Amino acid sequence: MLINWEAFLHVFLAAILGASIVVTFYALGLRLLVRGGRPPLVSPAEFTDAITVLTDKQKRRAEKAVAKAAKKNPLSEGQKRLSLVAAFLCFAVCAAAVLGALLLILFNH
Amino acid sequence: MESAALIIVLVIALALFFDFTNGFHDTANAMATPIATGALKPKVAVLLAASLNLVGAFLSTEVAKTISGGMIREDQLSPDIFPPIIFAGLIGAITWNMLTWLLGLPSSSSHALFGGLIGATLVGVGASAIDAGVVMSKVILPALIAPLTAGIIAFAVTKIAYGITRRHDMKADGRDGFRWGQIFTSSLVALAHGTNDAQKTMGVITLALIAVGWQSTSNPDPQLWVVFACALTIALGTYMGGWRIIRTLGKGLTDVKPAQGFSAETSTAATILASSALGFALSTTQVASGSVIGSGLGRRGSTVRWNTVGRIMIGWVLTLPAAGAVGAAAALIVVWLGGWGVAVDAVIAVAIILGLFLRSRRDSVTSANAMSEVADSGAAVKVPRKPEPTRRQRRLEREKAGKGA
Numbered sequence: 001m002l003i004n005w006e007a008f009l010h011v012f013l014a015a016i017l018g019a020s021i022v023v024t025f026y027a028l029g030l031r032l033l034v035r036g037g038r039p040p041l042v043s044p045a046e047f048t049d050a051i052t053v054l055t056d057k058q059k060r061r062a063e064k065a066v067a068k069a070a071k072k073n074p075l076s077e078g079q080k081r082l083s084l085v086a087a088f089l090c091f092a093v094c095a096a097a098v099l100g101a102l103l104l105i106l107f108n109h
Numbered sequence: 110m111e112s113a114a115l116i117i118v119l120v121i122a123l124a125l126f127f128d129f130t131n132g133f134h135d136t137a138n139a140m141a142t143p144i145a146t147g148a149l150k151p152k153v154a155v156l157l158a159a160s161l162n163l164v165g166a167f168l169s170t171e172v173a174k175t176i177s178g179g180m181i182r183e184d185q186l187s188p189d190i191f192p193p194i195i196f197a198g199l200i201g202a203i204t205w206n207m208l209t210w211l212l213g214l215p216s217s218s219s220h221a222l223f224g225g226l227i228g229a230t231l232v233g234v235g236a237s238a239i240d241a242g243v244v245m246s247k248v249i250l251p252a253l254i255a256p257l258t259a260g261i262i263a264f265a266v267t268k269i270a271y272g273i274t275r276r277h278d279m280k281a282d283g284r285d286g287f288r289w290g291q292i293f294t295s296s297l298v299a300l301a302h303g304t305n306d307a308q309k310t311m312g313v314i315t316l317a318l319i320a321v322g323w324q325s326t327s328n329p330d331p332q333l334w335v336v337f338a339c340a341l342t343i344a345l346g347t348y349m350g351g352w353r354i355i356r357t358l359g360k361g362l363t364d365v366k367p368a369q370g371f372s373a374e375t376s377t378a379a380t381i382l383a384s385s386a387l388g389f390a391l392s393t394t395q396v397a398s399g400s401v402i403g404s405g406l407g408r409r410g411s412t413v414r415w416n417t418v419g420r421i422m423i424g425w426v427l428t429l430p431a432a433g434a435v436g437a438a439a440a441l442i443v444v445w446l447g448g449w450g451v452a453v454d455a456v457i458a459v460a461i462i463l464g465l466f467l468r469s470r471r472d473s474v475t476s477a478n479a480m481s482e483v484a485d486s487g488a489a490v491k492v493p494r495k496p497e498p499t500r501r502q503r504r505l506e507r508e509k510a511g512k513g514a
Contacts, residue, residue, distance in 0.1 A: 003246040007387050008254055014386075015379040016262045022375050023266040026290050027273035027368075030283040034276075040286035098297065101379075105169050105304070105386045 021097045029090030035075070036083030113321050116192040116451060120317045123199040123458070125342045128310035130206050131218040132162060132346025135306065135393055139298040139374075149292055158299040159348035165303020166340030170331055171388035172305055176312025177319060177329040179243040180223075181230055184326070191320035193443040193451045194233040195313060200458045201225030201436025205428065207465045217392035217425065221432040222309055223248050228433030229440035251389040252425075255380055256399030263376035263400040267407025270368045275499070287367035294374035299347070301381035302393050307343040309390060311335050366408075373397070373404035395425055410496035 033039060075083070140154040149157070202225035206218050223244075230238050276282040311331040318324040324332065331339075377393070377400045384391050398421060405411050439457075443450035498506065 002242055003250065007389075008250070008258075011255075011380070011383045011387060011389065012258050012262075014383040015258065015376070016265065018383070019262050019266050019372075019375045019379040020269065022294075022379075023270050023372055024273065026287075026371070027270045030286040031273055033286065034283040039283045040289065094293075098293075101382060102168070102300075105382060 018097060018101055022094050025090040025093040025097070029087045029094070032083045032087035032090060036080045036087060037075070038084065112448060113188065113192060116196060117317055117321055117323070119451070119455060120192055120196050120199065121314055121338075123196060123203065124310050124313045124317075125338060126462075127199055127203050127206070127218075127222065127313075128307065128339050128342040129346035129349075130203060131306050131310070132159075132343040133349055134206060134218050135302060135347070139295050139302055139397075149295070154295070155348055157296055158302075159344040161296050161299035162303040162307065162347045163340050163344040165300040166307035166311075166343060167336060168300070168304045169385050170308060170311065170336070172308035172385055172390045173311040173315060173331045174329045175243070175247045175388045175390050176309060177315035177331065179240060179247065179329075181226070181316065182238050182240055188321045190233060190443075192317050193448075193454075194229045194440055195226065195317050195320070196451060197233065197439035197443050197454055198222075198226035198229035198436040199313065200439040200454055201228055201432045201434070203458065204435050204461050205432040207462060209424070209428070217252075217394045217428050219306065219309055219390060219392040220252060220425070220428040222313070223390070224429040224432030225436035226313070227429075228436035231433075232437040233440040233444055247388060248390055251384060251391045252395065252429075255384060255389070255391045256395045256425075258399075259376050259380040259396045260399040260403030260406075262380065263373045263403030264407040266376055267369055267372040267404040270372045271408065274368065284366075284368045287371040290371045291367060291374065294371055294378060297378035298374050298381075298393075298397070301378045301385065302347075303340070303343065304385040305381050305391060306393060307339045308385070310339045310343070312390075314339070369404045369408060372407065373400040376400040376403065392425075408496070409499070 030040065140149070140158045199222075202218075202222040205221040205225070209221075227239060227244065270287070274282045274284050314335050315324060315329060315331045318332070318335075319326055319329065377397045380396050380400075381391065381393055402413070402418065406413065439454045442453050442457075446453060
């Protein structure tokens with residue numbers, strides 16, 4: 001019985017590489033959005049609850065807190081803009097990685 | 110010849126019905142998390158999952174080739190006996206799939222299919238008709254290794270996601286942005302599901318066509334109409350299955366946070382897509398469950414609830430032999446009664462499917478029978494609401510206390 005163990009190693013390496021690129025760059029993008037003064041939504045001090053969807057009132061309060069945090073941001077306007085550009089670049093890397101992987105599958109096929 | 114054609118039509122109909130139940134059964138794997146976290150509206154989520162399953166089915170046919178051109182040795186089989194055997198195997202798979210779905214038992218549609226086919230072939234033809242090497246390397250080993258691989262990857266990437274977005278000053282960390290990301294990753298899971306699960310039915314139909322000589326053994330690629338039919342059926346099943354999730358929204362998923370869900374889904378999609386490209390026929394349910402457990406362990410202070418993990422594992426281990434036993438029993442009827450056996454099997458299958466369907470209508474939909482097994486996996490890891498502080502947080506607290514004194 002011939003078992004191609006190398007193929008399992010390939011799957012593991014390809015999957016961990018792909019997943020790491022996507023998660024690292026996406027998380028980095030979020031971090032840079034926060035740095036640039038545009039956090040997607042302010043999370044509570046504890047972990048955000050996955051099931052509770054924010055009510056409109058909670059959303060307004062969160063947006064107010066975002067605006068307040070943005071005012072206190074010690075970065076200059078230029079630095080903030082740079083962070084935002086870097087954040088969107090990170091998201092673009094994620095999208096490119098996924099697209100590349102899909103094209104690779106199509107190409108191999 | 111006419112009876113062969115009739116059996117092939119029955120095999121195709123039953124295979125497509127299996128494809129439908131597969132989509133129906135697995136919608137929750139891809140879309141339960143984004144619906145529960147509020148990342149997507151239920152209608153949009155289910156429509157997206159259905160469309161991407163459709164697209165995924167066209168991406169690669171490697172898995173279909175594993176089933177149609179390797180697992181079972183077509184040269185050892187006579188065209189008279191083989192289609193009824195596939196028919197018996199499908200009955201085993203569908204019966205087990207519907208039964209576990211109704212009872213809310215952890216199971217895998219794919220392994221039900223493999224179990225049914227292998228069980229029926231063993232009884233109907235004999236062990237010589239099964240290529241043990243292919244079964245071991247492309248079905249059994251991936252089944253054991255893939256959930257573990259997905260779990261390890263999910264563990265690592267959850268650490269990365271939390272590590273990069275961690276704030277020590279308790280200010281906004283932007284982790285809510287993972288909700289946006291989940292739209293993207295859950296779509297990838299749906300796409301990956303199409304590349305692996307729709308292929309299995311294509312493989313079975315192609316196998317049947319090869320068995321009666323309607324397709325050459327040298328060309329195990331599924332024909333275009335087979336690809337279209339399977340892709341459309343799995344998409345329809347996904348769309349229909351989704352409505353049950355909507356009714357149970359919020360009840361099934363316990364403790365999966367957006368960052369964790371994002372990491373788990375990325376790991377699931379990456380593992381399935383990489384495996385599909387190499388023709389490994391895996392269970393998307395098991396991979397997704399492995400990812401959810403791995404990502405739970407990636408959170409600080411988490412511990413494993415081994416009882417829950419044990420229950421999930423028993424379900425996985427049981428699927429192959431249980432579906433195999435049902436498939437073998439159906440094949441035995443065919444062996445004993447010949448052509449009449451197929452008719453008896455068909456009647457029994459319709460009765461079982463109808464019975465299970467009516468039984469499911471009587472029960473109210475709860476998290477136990479409508480949410481996926483992946484939701485169970487979320488409960489397999491215990492995460493404290495307030496985890497132990499990191500070394501840096503402890504140092505900052507000490508400094509703060511020192512300043513205060």
